[in-house]
């Protein structure tokens with residue numbers, strides 16, 4: 038069985054977000070076009086990315102066939118030896134969390150899932166245990182990329198912002214589920230808040246960070262150990278439309294920016 042943590046840490050630190058929008062595909066057979074285009078773009082970008090991230094909401098919005106398509110594309114990603122992140126942001130009482138963990142981690146060994154920690158440790162634990170059994174990973178929402186993320190996440194709790202309280206819990210869990218240098222417990226930290234990325238990086242040394250917000254949300258390329266930069270629209274629909282050639286150029290440009298020598302005072 039392959040291991041998500043081992044796989045993603047030896048690949049380029051870029052994540053392709055697949056968020057299909059039928060209106061952006063011309064013609065009638067929207068689902069067929071999304072299927073073909075997603076397979077093409079995944080295959081073209083596979084050597085240049087750490088993982089493909091499926092945003093369940095966009096597939097659910099396509100109805101039962103859309104949901105089935107997400108699973109079909111995940112199976113295709115596995116054939117391409119491409120690690121899968123299920124961006125489902127699940128969070129529920131423990132017994133239900135167990136069912137979610139079964140659906141996304143146990144059913145797809147070596148994959149990862151995004152989890153909302155708001156219900157507490159007993160609700161997160163089934164995901165952590167399933168990730169350990171299935172050699173997968175859990176990315177816990179710590180500081181999200183959206184403009185309103187501060188409404189709750191920045192509230193002061195016991196002398197520090199709530200996102201730091203969550204980060205401390207994630208850091209403790211990540212020690213418990215360590216795999217070599219890294220851990221099965223990572224964090225989602227929005228690339229639209231580069232200062233928060235830097236600050237949290239220090240306090241969570243074992244956690245890989247899934248960093249969404251690159252491109253369409255205004256996030257720039259950020260460097261740092263263990264940062265997996267994620268772009269959906271900017272890579273999947275570069276320039277606002279499906280185009281595999283442009284997607285490939287955009288992925289190369291992001292990777293070149295990551296490799297370029299650092300300007301004085303930048304990070």
Ligand SMILES: O=c1ccn([C@@H]2O[C@H](COP(=O)(O)O)[C@@H](O)[C@H]2O)c(=O)[nH]1
Pocket residue numbers: 054056092124180181182183225226227249250251252253254267268269270271
């Ligand atoms: O804090 C978060 C957590 C998740 N997301 C998800 O990432 C993509 C971003 O899409 P773009 O087109 O690159 O803006 C999307 O699926 C979000 O649900 C996030 O943006 N921020």
